[in-house]
Amino acid sequence: MSAPRPEQDQHVHDVVAIGAGPFNLGLACLADPVDDLDVVVLEARDQVSWHPGMMLDDATLQVPFLADLVTMADPTSRWSFLNYLKQAGHLYAFYVRESFYPLRREYDDYCRWAAEGVGSVRFGQEVVAVEHDGSAYVVSTARGDVFRGRRLVLGVGSRPRVPAAVEHLLGVDGVCHSADYLTHRADLLQRRAITVVGSGQSAAEVYHDLLAASPEHDYELTWLTRSPRFFPMEYTKLTLELTSPEYTAYFHGLPADVRTDLVREQRSLYKGISGDLVDRISDLHYQLRVTGHGPRTTLVASTEVVGGERTPDGVRLDLHHTETGEDFAVTTDGLVLATGYAAASAPPAFLDGVRDRLVLDEQGRFAASSTYAVDRSGQEVFVQNAEEHTHGFVAPDLGMGAYRSSVIIAAITGREVYPLEKRVAVQSFGVPDHLRVPS
């Protein structure tokens, strides 16, 4: 049921969801047909805009279209990607295209279509403070509006992260994080030298885009990564089984120190570059070599950025090679820091007013329960994509969004509105019961 226009102070929603990224949009779409569940979603932006700085024309999702907002929970939902294609008149073209992987641009448009259609998203509503008046959460926005809800679902996403050693360079002319790449692209193409720092998909997409443009431009192109190699994301099927409800439950049940080690060890499961793009970069190099446009480019792995400063010609990056132990430097006048994102694993400042109701670990991070609850009662405040440290690498994975929303809806309604799969993998995680030594 779509939420009525908000009355300033009186109406109490069942849920006030903060942030209309894919995860809370999924929650709103799954709540839509549930008569006794009144959800309102508050979004700071004026419309859905999914990673606009990386909306490269040929970029695709890294997950199949089934990882849309709703299908893994409810394949009959009107808010599915397939229904969006039908409404947009693209279904037959998508069928002929025969790819499981939507273009990033159409996924963005799909999210906008769902957000505008579902009726429960309030745009231009940046949440700035949350209090509790004894019966409900009182959520205030920068616009001066007030929304009330019995529960909160936090889905504010992650923030661009840059290495501390070069944080001071952000804002310098010619320097940007990959999150703003397309805003800076035209200026970067006019530069004498461009350096890309990072080992993930975004770094590779930016490098590939600049390499492809290099024949028309005369820049020196450098790609540096701290990783020991330009490694592909691990995508084999038994590994993909870790993107599952039972692996998430297994991970959540592990001791905290084991979880911390696993998150680090499992980097190749969610960081890294799609194997296809790694090969496309190599093939493009070959093509440019044969067509006599061999680019002036340098790719160096095992390289840590340890410092940097402005120079009359741009910026100088101080570097350390982690295998040879050598220190060296690169001077560049274009710099793209494709150095990832930091999840909002600790309460944002706007939750200060209800901090006493939250459960945090010794590092001040959300101590999320198995049902993604982060408040003392385990019934009131939930997180989406802020729980990598408790639930594992699948936290930002679009493929698990609908499942997590289903768990949260079950926790709120007290019933399994959408079936929660208990076991989907062939393999067992931990010691299988039938092999356990009886105690």
Ligand SMILES: Cc1cc2nc3c(=O)[nH]c(=O)nc-3n(C[C@H](O)[C@H](O)[C@H](O)COP(=O)(O)OP(=O)(O)OC[C@H]3O[C@@H](n4cnc5c(N)ncnc54)[C@H](O)[C@@H]3O)c2cc1C
């Ligand atoms: C370029 C890129 C491509 C990606 N591609 C994939 C992919 O193909 N497959 C995959 O599985 N994962 C992918 N990811 C990872 C992840 O799925 C996405 O980051 C996803 O957008 C996370 O969704 P979210 O809902 O947590 O947050 P976000 O999409 O970041 O949305 C959070 C929303 O909260 C709003 N907000 C923040 N603070 C407030 C506030 N105080 N008040 C109100 N609103 C607020 C923001 O404006 C934003 O709209 C990608 C990530 C990036 C950066």
